[in-house]
Amino acid sequence: MKITLRTFVIATTLHLLAPALSQAAEQVSDAALSEQLNILINSETRSEELRARNRYRHPLETLMFFEVRPEQTVVEIWPGGQGGWYRSILEPFFVSGPGTYIPVLDASAFPDPVAEVADGVADRVLVFRAHGFLIYDNPAQEYYDAIFRMLKPGGIFGIVDHRGNESVPQDPRAVDGYVNQSHVVMLAERAGFELVDQAEINANPLDSKNHPDGVYSLPPTLRGTTLNRDLRERMLGIGESDRMTLKFRKP
Numbered sequence: 093m094k095i096t097l098r099t100f101v102i103a104t105t106l107h108l109l110a111p112a113l114s115q116a117a118e119q120v121s122d123a124a125l126s127e128q129l130n131i132l133i134n135s136e137t138r139s140e141e142l143r144a145r146n147r148y149r150h151p152l153e154t155l156m157f158f159e160v161r162p163e164q165t166v167v168e169i170w171p172g173g174q175g176g177w178y179r180s181i182l183e184p185f186f187v188s189g190p191g192t193y194i195p196v197l198d199a200s201a202f203p204d205p206v207a208e209v210a211d212g213v214a215d216r217v218l219v220f221r222a223h224g225f226l227i228y229d230n231p232a233q234e235y236y237d238a239i240f241r242m243l244k245p246g247g248i249f250g251i252v253d254h255r256g257n258e259s260v261p262q263d264p265r266a267v268d269g270y271v272n273q274s275h276v277v278m279l280a281e282r283a284g285f286e287l288v289d290q291a292e293i294n295a296n297p298l299d300s301k302n303h304p305d306g307v308y309s310l311p312p313t314l315r316g317t318t319l320n321r322d323l324r325e326r327m328l329g330i331g332e333s334d335r336m337t338l339k340f341r342k343p
Contacts, residue, residue, distance in 0.1 A: 117245035125162070129155055129185065138180045145312065149252075151181055153293045158250035158339060164215035167242055169202065169235075170222035171195045178220045191215075198222075203238035214242045219251040221335070223271050236283035243342040249285055251276060252294055254307045255336040268306025273336045285340035294335035295299035307333045 103246035114204075133151050134143065160166060162185065171179040179195055186193035187303055200206050217239045222341035239249050256262065305316050309325050317324035 106145045122156070126152060126156060128162075129181070132184055135184075137184070139142050140231070142175075142180055143342070145177060145332070147244075148294075148296075148311075150293045151178065153291075154250075154252060154337060155181070157289070157291050157293060157337065158216060158218060160216055160218075162186065162191050164191045165194065165213055166191065166216040167194045167196060167209055167214045169196050169217065169219045169222070170198045172222075178218070180299060187207070203234045205238075209242050211241045212244055214312065215244060215247050217242050217249050219249075219253070221253055222227060223253045223266065223269070232279055233282060236241050236279045236285075240283040240285060240342060245342055247342050248288075249280065249340040249342070250338070250341050251280075251340075252337050254333045255301075268301075268303075268308060269308055270301055270333075273338070276336065276338060280338075280340050284342065286343060287338065288341045289339040291337040291339075296331055297335040298330045299334035300330075301334065303327070 103155075129152050132138075133146060143164075160182075162241075166182060166186070168176070168178060168182060171177075177196065179193075182193045183195075195206050196202050196206055196209065205211075219239075243249060253276065254270045256266075256268075256272040258272055258274060262272045262275045280287065299310070301307075304323070305313075307313075308315040309317065309323070310330060310333050312332070314324060314327055317327055
């Protein structure tokens, strides 16, 4: 076949443009994904109470940071039942798509093997403020090891949790509800994970982490504030807790 100069120039140009075209397509895809998530996040099918938490929990930025996509198998650990906060976004997101959302309820066998999640099937395992599994019942390491087994190689473990004061040693039972970021990283790395990124999406510098009932003094729980108007106003002024947002990868 005779290749003309014009054909050669066109082929060479397309070859050189291919990376840019591919990147543009990916950006469009991300924009479409962001729009789809944003519609679900603000949908009136979610209760007003759930939507009121959007400003504290930054779900769009958080899910994009964890690179959640509709073709994936996404597991959420202890989502809080049918009315779980992130579950109310993730479940409808996967209803009509090619991927799968699997909520692992606190009544499940986890960290023992869970029937719905075979080893090595998950693209993402997400944990949102469900830090009880770090400190209750079984040794904390067993939970991280179980998450590691669930994921495919290259899969992402994303966690958002109440970030403790690093100058205070970690309370093994975390009675105040806070967990030191270094403690989470240590447990994850022992399981075999690599910390690949961290974000301040859910940070709150107003949170001193020194409240009468720990993190439970803050919204949405507001423990101990029913009869103490001044305390309630102070806690509402702070908002929800300061939170770490960490992204780990299974090699």
